[in-house]
Amino acid sequence: MIAEFWEPVAGGRTKCTLCPHFCVIDEGREGLCKVRGTRGARLESLVYGRVATVVSDSIERKPFFHFHPGAFVLSLSTLGCNVLCSGCNTWQLSHATAARGEAEKLSFMAPEEAVAMAEKHRLPGIAFAFGEAAIWAEYVHDVCIAAKEAGLFTCFVTAGYMNVKTLDYLAPHIDALKYDLKAPDGRGWGWLTKVEDPEITLDVVARAKEDHGCHVEVVSNLVPGMNDDDDSLRTMANQVLERFGARTAWHVTRFLPEFELSYVRSTPVKTLERAAQIGREAGLEFVYVGNVPGHPGRHTVCPKCGRTVIRRGDQRAEENWLREGRCPDCGEELGIVGGD
């Protein structure tokens, strides 16, 4: 289908304006994301409705810990990505191309079919996950509108590398947004993702929260030797605090060797615990240790009285003592949406 966010360029080319890469794309070719291409001097989304993953999955695995804890959601993804992470753990999808008819090999799911599938399986929400959700913005937009009309909630997983117009097109229809804060500065982002201006991503996600009222959680995957030194951790913790507030859940997750970084060891648990400590010292009230089965750092503890409020297994919330979003002991409002 004809894409949103582009302009014609001389010679039958198009310029994609979805994200700050602003790819200028020759006829018959695709942009850096590999899923938006020039066809007949117009920019097309090659992956509209083309679903590479369809699963019912716990919301904690996105991860969202403060949004409908314990819920299962219909999780959808497609091919391609505009943020080329060297340690991507879904690289089989994110580095796949939609060119040469590859997207047509995937099954097509119309927006109303996605909603019907969620309803059929009694799933309360739909998540766009396992890859960058912004790259199939047109489809996400249409599914989210249909989902909201049906009374479902919507979740969006992103590195935030999109233009403001793209965010403003999507965010009114998105309830919860998970942001990947990859590194403390442009050097780290450039090395890990080929994106050199992380301020764009922080601005966009702050706008989602402030102007559009999206629930925001932040993940930093800690890659040994890349972004796990004390200064980097302190800087990232302060970015979360200053941009999104002390009550924002910050997930520091264990890197597992993948793709171009398969030579790097996985993150030591002690590093994750140090990161959580640094986050708390910076003033964040909810810092979670992720990707470590059995670790107590995935439970939610009331920052006021110390009571465990949500106890999580490795896959999802298993015990939940929230009362109308509040701590059952001291009554503190914890900013956790839904699920009690």
Ligand SMILES: [Zn+2]
């Ligand atoms: Zn309490």
